[in-house]
Every structure is written in C-alpha cells, then in structure tokens.
Amino acid sequence: MNSYAYTLLIPLIPFFVFLFVGMAEDKLKGKLGGLIGTVGLGIATFLSYYTAFKYFITDHVHGTAYTSVKAFEITWLHLTEKLTINLGILIDPISVMMLIVVSTVSFMVHIYSLGYMEGERGFARFYSFLSLFSFSMLGLVLATNLFQMYIFWELVGVSSFLLIGYYYEKPSAFSAAKKAFIVTRFADLGFLIGILILSFTTGTFDFQTLVDPNGPAISSAGGAAFMGLSLLTWALILIFVGGAGKSAMFPLHIWLPDAMEGPTPVSALIHAATMVVAGVYLVARLFPVYALGGPVALEVVAWVGAFTSLFAAVIALTQTDIKRVLAFSTMSQIGYMMLSLGVSGYGGEEGLGFMASNFHLFTHAMFKALLFLGAGAVIHAVHSNDMSEMGGLRKYLPITHMTFLIACLTIAGIPPFSGFFSKDEILVAAFHSNKILFGIEYLVAGLTAFYMFRLYYSIFWGHDRHYHHTPHEAPLVMTIPLMILAFGSIFSGLLPFHHLVTSDGLGFDSHIDWMIAAPSILIGVVGIAVATLMYKTENSRPAAVAKTFSHLYRWSYRKFYIDEVYLFVTKKIIFNYISRPVAWFDRHIVDGTMNGIANLVVFCSFNIKGLQSGRVQQYGFVFVSGVVALVLIFVYLL
Amino acid sequence: MTLNDIMFYLFAGSILTFSVLTVTSRRILRSAVYLLFVLVSTAGIYFMLNYNFLAAVQLTVYAGGIIVLIIFSILLTSHVSEKAVVAPVRQQIFSALATAAGAALTILTFLQYAFTPSASPAVEANVHNVGLALVSYGRDGFALPFEVISILLLAAMVGAIVLAKKEKHLATAGNQPKINPDNSSKS
C-alpha cells in the first residue's frame, strides 16, 4: 500500500454502481438510476483529477523523470511457474492522462445522457452499462500488466457490445453490436497470440519489467526468428493487430461506422473518445518495447495509421449520416495518432511522436466527444441522422451551433484551438521521419477540414427542412457538458504535454515549427474555404463534383466496398463454405459412419437368417461342417 | 485267408453295404430291415471278438427291441408301399461332401496314430466277469452306471407314456386357448 492506494476506488466505484443499478434495474424509478451512476462517476472523476494533480504536481520533483508507481497489486491466477496474472493499478504519466480523459468524457456523457436518454425504456440499464464501461475502461488504463489489460480489453469490448446493442429490438442495432464484437474479437485473437508469444519470450506480463529499456524483455529481442522476423517483432505486430481492432484501423475498421447504431452519448464516449483509442494506448504502453525491440513492428504501426487516416478521410467526404461522418473522422484521427507513434523514436526529442500522439489523443477526446454530443443534440432536435434532413439549424440550436463550430475548427487544426497544437506536433514528428507519411498527413489535414465543414454547413446552414416539430435547443443538462468540452477543446492545447507525457518520462522542450505549421494552417483554411464554397448555400457544385469523380465518389460512398468483402467472407466463406460443409460432414460422414456401422450390423443380422431355416437337417449339416472345419483347422492346419 | 478272415470281410461288407442301403433306400420299411442286417452283422463281429454277452445284448435289445419298435412305428405312420421323398440333390451333395471330408480326415488320423496294445493279460468277457464288473463298485466296476441307466430307462418310459397318452378332454375342447397361435411367430 502506498499513497495511491485510494486509486483502487476509481474503477471500483463504477463497478459497484454497475452491480447495484444493474440488479435493481426494475426498482429504480425515473432518473434515479442515472443519478446514482452520475454521482458515482463524479466521485471517480474527482479522484482522477486529484490523482493527476498529485502525480504531476505535488509528488513530482522537478527535473526528474516521472516514475511509474504500482498503487496496488494482487495475484489473480498462477499460470505457469514464471507467469502470474496480477491485478493492480499502475500510475504513470500516460495512465494518469488517460484517467483524466476517460473520467472526464465519461462524466460528461453521464450528465448529458440524463437529458438525452430521458424517458427511454431501460434508462437504468443504460446507466448500468455505462458504469460497466467506465469500470472496464478505467481498469484497462490502470492495468499493471499486459494480461490485466487483456482482461479489461475484453470487458471494454463487451460493454461496447452491450451499449451498441442498447436498442436491441432494432435488428440493425444488434447486428452492429454483433459485428463490433466479432471484429474486435477477431483482432483480440491476434492480441492474445501476441501476448502468448511475448510472455513466453520475455517471461513476464508486467509492464514495468517489459518496458524497462535495460530489462530482459527488450534485450531478449534477438531471440528465435520466424519467417525473417524475430519472435518479439511478431508478438508486437500481433498485439498491434489487437490494438488495430479496437482502434478501428484498416482493415479492421468496419465495425466502427455500424457502431453508430448505439445511442449517441455512447458513440461519444466509446467510439470517439475512449475505447477506440485503447489501441493507441496499448502501443503507447508498450512503446519502449516497440521502439527498442521491434522497429519493424513500429513501422507497420506507422503505415497502417497513415493509410487508415487517408482512407477514412476519403470516405468521410461523401457520407451523409452525420454520425458516420464523425466515425470516419475518428478513424482518421486515430490513424494520426498511430502514425505518430509509429514515427517516434525512444527518449527525449526522438520521442516527439510519442508525446504528440498522446497529446492528440487527449485533445481529440475533448473535441470528438464534443462533436458527438453536439451531433446528439442535433439528432435530439430533428430525430434524424441524415444530413439531407437537416439545415438551417443554427438559429434553433445556438449553443450547439457554437460549440460544434469550435469543435470543427479544432479538428481542422486552426489555431489557437487545441487541435492545432497536437496535430502540429504530429506533423513535425512525421516530417522528421518519413516524407511520404508527412505528405499523406498534409493531405488528410486538408480533407479533414473540408469534410468537417461540409458537415457543419449541412447541418447548421442552408434552408430549413420539414421538421416534424420546430427544433429546439437541448436542455441545460445536455448543453452544459457541451460547453465544458468546448472549453476543453479550446484550451487543452496549452497543456505542457512535452513535459508531462514523454516516452522516457523525462520532459523535453518543444516549440511550434512554423515551417510546418503554417502550410498546415493554410491547408486547413483551404479545406474550409472549399467546403464553404460548396456547402454554405445550396448549389449544384457538390453534385457536379460528384459527377466528375463519379467512380471515386461511388467507391468512397460505398466505403470502398470493404463491408461487402467482409460480408462475402463471413456469409459465403465461413457460413457456406466452412460451416455448412462441416455440418454436412458431421451429419453424413461422421455420424453416417456410426450409423453405417449400426446398419451394417443390422444388415448382417438380416443376411444370416438363412442359417436359421427351421430345418433340422440343415442344422445337422452346419454342425457336422463345423466339426469338420474345426478338425481341419486345429488338427491339420495349425 | 482263414475262415475268420472271410467271416470278418463278410460281416464288414454286409455292414457297409447295408448301412449305405439303410440311408439310401427309398422304402422306409426296407431301410429298417437293412438296419436290422447291419445290427446283426455287428453282433456277428462281437461274436467273433468273443464278446458273446455283448453280442447277445446287441441282438436282443438292438435288433430285437429297437428295430421292432421302429418297424411298428413305421407301420403306424406310413403305408408300406409308400416311397420316401428324396432330399434335394444339392442337399445330398453337400452332405456327402461334408461327411466324406469328415470320414477322410478321421480315417487319416486313425491311420497316423500308432496304437500301442496294453501288455497286461487279457480278461475274458464271459458272463461271470461281466456280471462281476456290473455289480462291483470299485475301480473298473460298473455298478454306478448300471444303476443310473435304470433311472434313464424309467425316465424314458415315463416320458414316452406321457407323450403317448391321449388326452380325452382335449379332443372335445376345441375352444382351448392356444398358447402359441401358429401364425404368431412367422416373422
């Protein structure tokens, strides 16, 4: 026990809230369940902020590196002689940072949902699931070892599943949940195999041991090779597959757009701010191992990140469902973070990418949550997700409009909003590493600005649509979180991340490189300008553009047909070409053999009945023949 | 060749011939008579072997008793002139093959074996010795089988009587429940 032991409460409070609200669901009338959940999370949030304050400020001796602290640890299960699964709490810069992100966004969503989910059937259930998610996510970020992370990783997956499938009576909602679960589960397979390899290569799960640059884990990197790469590299790539699944990296991203079937606060919490960055967090967590033990793996991370960011941005250009646009934008931004990690080196200035990635993670959480909650407020008002059914909403929803605009500017990387700072760091890191990646990111920055403002204009500008009833601003309980998050979006860029969250715990100085920043601002502005031109007022330009690039447009609109490919693989290949034959094989070959044996016995039984003819002379004949045969065999043959 | 030899071959020939005739003759009554000849010839061999008592028993019990019984029953169950139905050729051939194989194997085995006669002095099978053995209960005495055979004969007698006994009440009782309806088991 040490001075951080109280942090145990941070995940446990939501857990008990989950148990209580979940079991007493029927008994909790009205908003009681929600209130309990919100209060519980409020406490957890407070404790998180206290921890951050304590860790970064009070307990930190200036100029020294941030050390990781094991606040708590118990043995959960002995696996092998060496490997033991522990459950505990690890406090270090990135976990504390994530603690802030998770608890803040979660708390906001809790408050927001009091309004948004009002009157829904199963209101308490919603809150119990939210608490479960918060518990799992907090457990994940606080994990002391890889296996604990995997445990909570799975729990996060299942809470995401439950929340996406919240409207379980809607078949699309459930199938989206199922898809999310299965795709991430598939990715987790990689994660698990990665853990198997890693743990048997290094002999430990523990993060502190694993990431020690001088520890056994990294030094054993030169171990046995398999197909040209060391086992450690394979392990890291497989672990990244797990991360890629959760973080919706190409090609495991397909679940994320569908996940928007869940209630919007859920999308904000899980599919924008917290769970989807778990992959980033995972790589960041193991960053020293990646950087020192498996540079090849890190390269894979970079390229996958870069490709995903471009790919998602291109799709986002053409989507009409506002939540999907946001979802693809999330993918794109996470791609940024991955890329940033991928181009980073270990220690000091080299670790700029690492810092930038975490920085972007942090700011992104704020503005993306804001965007989603804002979108939620819009949907709340017009009861539709479709852009074409929106327009001119700025006068009905002033607060939402303002906050949404702030978020858009932030994501477009316009200074002085926070997104500018974090994105700039990423671009710098990429620039120093690989020019192609850097180029891609420039392009993506422009695309981002364009599609965000396309979204913005489509919703809030243009003329009114035929609304069922006049849209009205959301209640205070929903707008306050918007405002808080907007505040965060604006100002979180000012946090001195390069002093707080670095690859080796030591701070370094960083400044804005205007040679890179200026063009990026310019690209952002161009993007906004084009969007303004095309979408501020209704005109024929978008259609013309779409027509000009009709192929590209259609491919983008259909998300490059990846879903269809998946459908083909799952429905056709797995169901029809594997499962059906297996079932057939089982019924007809395996079972058929067993039945065949039985039938053979019956067949024999029917075919020897001639022996029993009822004729005593035949009996005698058989008798005598039997005697003769026995004599022949045993007297003369043997 | 002595007279004994001739006698032996005569008996042997008649045994074999009449045996074959017994099992091939199509007239049942004739079969019975052939069987009688076989049995009598066998008795002749017993006489030749000096087992007079046994020969006498053979003649009285076998030839006299059993054959008479058989002939009576033949007369009861068939007409004298009736020709027996012959078994199908297939059955005959297979039976012949099996029995021929059996006979060949058995004879072969017999011929292979070197029988060694006992060196002990012979005991004459006269009535005195036979009688003595039949009532002696020590080693080589046959009192026990002799007693047991009486039970067997009694049992056979009772059995035969019980089977042959006409049941008066059954003749009239047409409504007697049949335990085994004849068609029930033809499955």
Add this chain to the structure above:
Amino acid sequence: MNILTLFVVIPVLTVAGILFTKDLKQSRMVSAIGMTVQLILSAILVYLYVTERQAGNMAPMLFTFDALWFPALNIHYAVGVDGISVAMIALTGVVVFAGIFASWRMEFLSREFFISLILLATGVFGFFISLDLFTMFLFYEIAVIPMYLLIGIWGSGPKEYSAMKLTLMLMGGSALLMVGILGIYFFSVPEGGQLTFNVLEIAKHQIPIEMQRFLFPFTFVGFGILGALFPFHTWSPDGHASAPTAVSMLHAGVLMKLGGYGAFRVAIYLMPEAAQEQAWIFIILTSISVVYGAFGAIFQKDLKYINAYSSVSHCGLVLFAVLMMNQTAFTGAVIQMISHGLMTALFFALIGMIYGRTHTRMINEMGGLMKVIPFLGVVYVIAGLASLGLPGFSGFVAEMTIFFGAYEHVDLFHRVATIVAVSSIVITAVYILRVVGTLLMGPITDKHFLHLEDANWYERLSTITLVIGITFIGVAPLWLSDMINFSLAPLIEKLATVQLPGM
C-alpha cells in the same frame, strides 16, 4: 462414516426415499432435500479439504477409506480425493442441485424420473471419489445407463434413436476402456506382485512401455468418447437434443467430464510414457474437435444442437489440455471442465425453460424474447458471454490457463496446435452472438410470445446457482487453481521422470 462414502450413500437414500413417495410434489421435495444436502456436503468437503491442506497434510489423497471387496482379485472399495476430485464433486453437487430445480414440473412418471436422475448422479459422485479402477468403471457405467431411460422416456424428438445411439456409443467406449483397465490391472505391479486396481498403487510402478503403447489408445479413446473426442462425438448432439432439460444439464455438465477426468486420472497418470509418445495423434484430433465443434455450431438452428456442438468444442479443449501434459495445461483442463460444466448446464437449463414456454427450439422461429422474458434473456446472455470466454466468468480463466499451458511447449507442432485452438474463441463468439441475436434481440416474431411469463422461483434458483458458480470462479480463480495445482504435483513429478528415447 467416511465423508466421501456419504456422497454415494445420500443419493442412494434419496432414491430409496423417492420410492416411498406418491406424486410429483413429494418426489421432487425428497429429491430437492437430498440434493441440497448433497450440495451442502460438497461445500463442506471443499472447506474440509482446504483446511486440511492448510494444516499441512501433504498426502496425495485425503479422506481416504479403503475396504477390501473382492479379495481374490484385490478389488477394493477405495475412495479418496485430491483437489481435482474435490472440484469435480463440487461441480457435480451444483449441477445436480440445479438440475433438480430445473425439472420441478416433471409431471410424467415423476418418481421414476427423479430416481433415474439421482442414480445418474450417484454414478458420477462415485466415479469421482473412486481410487480403484474397478469401482471407477462400475460407477462410470452406473452413470451412463440411466441416461437411456431418461432420454428414452422423457425426451423429445427422435428420442429412441438418440437414446440408443448415445448408450451404445458410450458403451462402445467402455469396451475400449475395459481393455485398458484390465491391461493396466495385469501390469499394475512388477512380475509376481499382488495385482491391484488402485490408482495410487499402480502409479508407483511403471507399466512396461510396450503394454503402455497398446493400452493407452484404448484407455484414452475410451474416456475420450465420453469426452466427445472427434470423431466419436456424434452421440452428443443427438443425445443432448433429445434429452429432457435436467438430463442435458447433467450429461453435458457432469457426465462428459468423466471423460476428461478419466483420461487424465487413468490414461495419462498411469501411462505417461505412452501418453508422451502418442499425444500428437490425439492433439490433432482434439484440435480438430475444438474448431470443428465450433464451426458445426454456427450452422445449427436447434438451440440444443448449437449447445451440443459447442460442448464438443469445449470438451475438446479439455482433452486438448490434458494432452499437453504440463501443470498449467492440466490446471486449465480441470478448470475448463468445471467451467464448461456450469456453463453448459446453465445453457441447457435455459433452453429447457425457453422451450417450455415457446414450444420450439428452432432459433429462426423465435425472436425478441428479451422483451418478454427478461430474466431468462439476461441469464442467457450471461451464459453466452461466459461461454465465449469473457473475463469475469469461468470460461475465460479456463481457456487462458489452457492456452498458456499449451503454449509452454516450445516446439512448433504444439504451438501451431495451440493457435488453432485459440482461434476457436472467435468462432465461439460468432455462434453465440448469432443465437443471442436471433433468439433474444430484435422484434418479437410471434405474437404468442407476448404472453410468456418470466422465470418462476425454482427456475431462478436453478439458474442463479449456476451463474454464481460461473462468476465466482471467473472473478476469484486463485483458490481453485491452487487447489488443483497442488494435486498435480505427483503427476508432474511422474512426468518429469519420463525419459523417452528419441523424443
């Protein structure tokens, strides 16, 4: 009286008690009382066992009792438990208890039903406490045969066919087993010694390696058939599909575990050399089992078939782990047995309850049930999640232990096999979610479903007992794994001494 003997005596007394009952109410009451006592006794046994171990008793088997039964053949009634058997007994206690309540409304020939059910349980308990191969085999068969009546009389669908198939295949398995056991018996001691059936005695000596090579496949496959080893698993889908609820529960939950337990306790423990040599064949078969069962389950439409195939997959994992022959994998195998026992019993209980309401087991004829029977729906989801290996439930612990144990082998063959087995977790997710989605989610497909009633008290009791078991192990597995681990020591020592030429 020895506490272990009570495990056989109480069911027998219960059966005797049921004989005097008149109707359903009385007979189920007697059964419930008997099996509650049994459950409590299991709990006491776990407690006593743990205390005894903590007190430093290092004997391989505790609470032993030994009575000479057939002196001529040196057959004993020998009982004793180690951590593994204690765990299995506890599992059996829970499942049987839940099974009784799941069949609370067995109207037709209720007395006979409960008698058969409890006889089955007697066999299972007896099997787990036995140290003597003869009594073990005896109890094994006692456990199998009531199955025939239970499925044949109270089953549904092609029940006669299924019952016959199941019984005959399992008896075919016992044919193999018989050869194995007799072979072990005649080579149990070095030439000239007093032959013995006692497992502990036999383990002290090495059975000649040539005999092991001959006997191991017999023994292992013999038990494997009960453990649904591919390709001898086909009794399982049909049998489960036709069996009444409680019987499926007991069968999949407990009876199939006899296979895994036996394979471990007899085949591997007594013939480690041959096991090492021949393991690869069975590893291939069990790997196939694991994946094949899961793929088979995807395609099924009948809830029970789905679960039956899933059992093939999960039980395949048990045998897979047993064949990995190291401490971790063994521990995993035992936990998996318990975990699967609880989960699958829960599944079958739920399926029975749902079937009792909707009168169909075809998933495409159902839908949206979550709304009308939320309790059963939620528990079904819990069972599903447990089955697909979610942390917090027992399945996760078991699977992870197995995977880590299996991966401990450094050679490529074992590792590839492990990865094949690991991949089943995704396929499992696919079919579980497919069922949950079709069955519980979505709109209500049939308006008759609107009038369905949610679970009764006895159904709740039955399911909650099992859920508690699953989560308890899932959340706090350490005590269980330590209990098992300790008991594996003799076997591990034995395996460590195995020297094989050319391996």
Add this chain to the structure above:
Amino acid sequence: MSLIEILAMRNELLLTIMAMILLIIDLNLNHAQKERMIPISIGLFLVVTLIGFIPQPDQTIFGGMYHTNGLVQLMKNILNIGVLIILFQSVSWLRSPANSTKISEYFFLLVTTLIGMNFMISSGDFLMLYLGLELATIPVAALAAFTHFNTKSSEAGIKLLLSSALSSGILLYGISMIYGSTGSIYFDTIGAAYVNVPLQVLAFIFFFTGMAFKISLVPFHLWTADVYEGAPINITSYLSVISKGAAAFILVIVMFTVFKELAPVYKNMIYLVAVLTMTIGNLFAMRQKNMKRFLAFSSIAQAGFILLGILGTNKMGMTSVVYFVLVYIFSNLGAFGVVAAIAAKTGKESMDDYDGLYLTNPKLSLLMMLSMFSLAGIPPVAGFFGKMFLFTSAASGGYYWLVFIAVLNATISLYYYLLVVKAMFINKSDHPIATFQSDGYTKIGLMLCALGIFVLGFWSQVYEFINNLSFGI
C-alpha cells in the same frame, strides 16, 4: 464302501427318492387331486435343496467314477436353486387345464434330468459323463414335447432329441477315440496320458462339439432357437439355464483336468468359437420379436462369454465361469419368469405386446429391466460382475483383443436388451397388457430372482467362496 461314502451322493439319492415318491403318490390321486402334487413336489424339492447346503467332505467313490467336492457341491446347489425357481415359475402354467393331468410327470421328468446333471457334474469318467448327459437330455426332450395340442412343442421335442442324438453320437465317437488312445475312461488316468497328437486333438474336438451342442455354441447352436421357442416356457428356461450351466461347468472341469495338455490348441479353438458365438448369437438376437426366441439367442451369446473364462485356464477362470453361471441363472430366470408370468396370464409372448408394460405392470417391468441389465452386464446388478470377471480372466491370459470383441458384443447385446426395456418403458401402446396379479408361487420365484440379481454382485463373499473352491491348470 460305507454308508457315509454313499451319502456323498446325497443329492442324487434324494432326488431319486423324491422322483419315486412322486410316482407313488401320483398313483393314489384321482384327476381332481392332481394339483396337490404342486405343493408336495415343491416342498420336497425345497427339502432337497436345503439339505444340499449341509457341508460335506470331498469324496471319490465307485473307484473314481463319482466324485464330489466343494465346487461340485456348490454347482449342484446352484442348479438346485435354479430348478427351484423354475418350479415356482411353472406353477401357473401347470395349473392350466391342458397340463393339470400331467403335473407329477412334469415334476418327475424334471427331477430325473436334474439327477442326470448331478451325475454329469460329479462324474469322474467319460461313461458317467455321457450317461449323465443323456439322462439330462432325453427326459427334457419329452418335456419339450410336453404340450400335445401344440405342434410347435412336438417339433421342439423331436428337434432337440434328434440333434442331441447326433451330437452325442459325435461326442461318443470322440470318447471312443479317447478310450482307444489312452485305454481308460477315467479322467485321472486319461489326464496323465493325454498329449497333443492329431488323434487326441481330433478326439477332443469331437468331444468338445458334443459339449458345445449342450452349451449351444456357434456353429453347434442351431437347434437352440427352435427348441426354445417351441418348448413350454419353463422348459426353455430350464434348457437355457440349468442344462447350459451344468454343461459349461463340466466342460470347464474336463478341460482343466483331462485335456490340460491340449491347452495351447484348445485356447485358439475357444477363441474362434467364442467370437463366433457371441457375434452370431447377437446378430440373431437383434431381430427377434418372440420373447422366447429372443432369450434363446441372447443365451447363445451369453454362452460365448462363458468361454472367455475358460481361456484364462487358471483359478480365476474357473471361478468366473461358475460365478457367471450363478449370476446368469438368476438373471435369465428373472427374464424367463416375467415372460412366463405374462404368457400364462395372457398368452402373449411377442415383444410388441410388451409395449407400455410399465404403466400397467410396473413390478414385472422393473424385474424384466433388471434382468436385462444383468444379462447385458450393466452395474450395479450382478451381471456386471459376472461379465467383468470373465473379461478379467480372459485378460489374464493376455487375450485383450478378445476382451475387446467381447465387450463390443456386450454392447450389441445391450442394444437388444434395451429394445425390451424400450418396449416396456418407452413405447406407447393402445392395448397394453392389462394389469394382473400373478399367483404366490410365481411371485416367490420372481422375488428370488430379483434378490439374486441384486445381492450376488455386491456380496463379494459369494465370489470368494467360489474362488476358494476353484482350481486352474
């Protein structure tokens, strides 16, 4: 020879006296009084059975022709108990008008066959063996043909008699060769002189087939089904249980003593015959619908299992054979008893008629089920132990594959035994056999069977007792 020595034959003597008493009493009864014979006979037989349990020293009398020891006496007691149960079970059949005039003849013939068997298993030479065998067969043929009006009965009788005459002819021929090659008919003398030469092997085979006929081993079994079906049911159970048990017993004794030098040869032969017997018996039994015929074939398969015990050629083998016979008597008589009880009341003996029996006659069904399980070798009933020990003794000879085949066959046999269980418990019937009450005698008979089926397995002293009396090669 003193009186004490004569008393060694007390079973045979008592039975003979009983037979005579029956004949004499019968002469003094008119038609209406014939039924009185039932309690008298059963009472007398009970006395004989009880006396059989008085311990007795081992004796060899008549110069070795007759010997008795603990094992033989035990076997006689087993047979006595079996016959006693059969007597109980035959009462209701005897009371039917068709048979009521022949009650004392029935008892008389049954007792004489039992005398024959007693002599057979006590025999110390081939003459007594043969004589016992015939005494045990000829009256049974008369019994099989007992029901006049039933053509099947007569058919069964003549088939039994002719087949058995053929088989005993071959057996006799074998004995003549044995005599020719050894010069003696006494077991002890022959045993010392018997070696593995062609003639003696041939003689042994002839002898063996004759015995195999009695035990109905394949391919010498074909008479069994027809005779069992045609004969009155009590005679069928007598044939399938008592005759078979006695013959199996003496076969084991002879093989272990007289022909022990031939063991290497006859083990192979028994292997072959055992496999054939079990398999063919099972294959036939599978399809039978007539319960008697069904039990006939099942008893053929059971005989195959008995051979497994011989293969051990050791003490364990003999013990297991005797033990199996004991268990088998109770199991099979339980089954036959139920069939007989139902046939006596309803005249039905097809398996289809048994549909839904449990609902109307639960006790009979339960006993039937227990018997079936016992025959199939399912624990906890005694049959399991019987089979298990037979397998053990076969395994002790190293015949693992044979054990495997045997257990597979046991599985097949389980199939058809379960068919009966299925008919009674699972099948539904529109016209089930109505609920009925059997008479007291039948009930006692059935209860004895149930008791035996349950107790013999768990009560290990029985096995120990036998084991202490047994011997091996």
Add this chain to the structure above:
Amino acid sequence: MIDNIPLNSFLVISTLMFFIGIYGFLTRRNLITMLMSIELILNSVNINFVVFNKFLYPNLLHGHFFSLIVIAVAASEAAVAIAIIINIYRNFKSIDVENLDQMKL
C-alpha cells in the same frame, strides 16, 4: 480269434459307418429314418469301443461296458423319439422333417 485282422480295418469300417449314419441323418426326409441313422452312428461307436477294448486294452472291460450302456441309452432314446414322432404324426399327419419348420428366422 481274429487277431490277424488289423485294428485299422475295424476302425475304417466303423468310421465309414459313422459317417454313413451322419449322411443319412442329413439327407433322409423321414423322421424315422433319421432315427435309424442315429442308430447307425451309435452302432459304429460301439464297434469302436469293442474293438479298442479287444485289441488294445483287453485287460479291462471299459469299452465293452461302454457299448453296453450305449445300447441301453440308444433304446431309451429311440423310445422317447418314437413317442414324439407318433405325436407329430397325430398333429401333422406326416413325419417328413421338412414340415417341421414352423419356427425359423
């Protein structure tokens, strides 16, 4: 008396007779002739016993008595057989063995 005749001649005769009897048993359709075939078989056995006794072991009379007993057994067998045959004749009005196949499968 006939010591100069080899033992094997007798054995061949008896063996042939034995198998002729069996052949008769297997082919004769009439129950009574089957019975007669049985008598042939028994008779051949008797010859064997007697000849063995006389030629090989004349010191004791085992074979002789065996034959004697066999004759008696044959008689009782025949008695019962004929009783049954007559019974059958009453029922079937025929004693052809081919008619006796009410029970088969």
